[in-house]
Amino acid sequence: MSNENVLDRRNEMLRRNIQQYLAQDNQYGLSAQEQHFLQHMIKELHQNMHEMNASHK
Template sequence: MSYTELLERKSEILKKTVENWISRENRDGLNLQEAHIYRNMLKELHQNEHELNGVRDEEVVKRRDSESTEKDDTFTAREPEAQTV
């Protein structure tokens, strides 16, 4: 499992947990301790999403670099065309 997949899975779990806290808050309300846990969970979700976006951006840049390197390699590997005079 790659780091990106790990962050995606963590994000899914955090989203489900936050949804449960929201429904509980709407249904029963939260005491101070529960509200503290809920806020920390939201912070963790936002931090995870930020990190996930950063990792995805890095992967896109690496992919672009490798594609451009491959194109450069194929261009330089071609035989020079015969010139007609």
């Protein structure tokens, strides 16, 4: 697999996990640990997207 394919797959997994955490947050709220983990996943998704955009140039 190329690096771009790996980043695509990782981004898809991050998006799914982020959606699940947001749905849980909207229904029940998140613990401090879950909130921290959600923020970490969002940051990682942005970093991956930046790497993908940089590789297209």
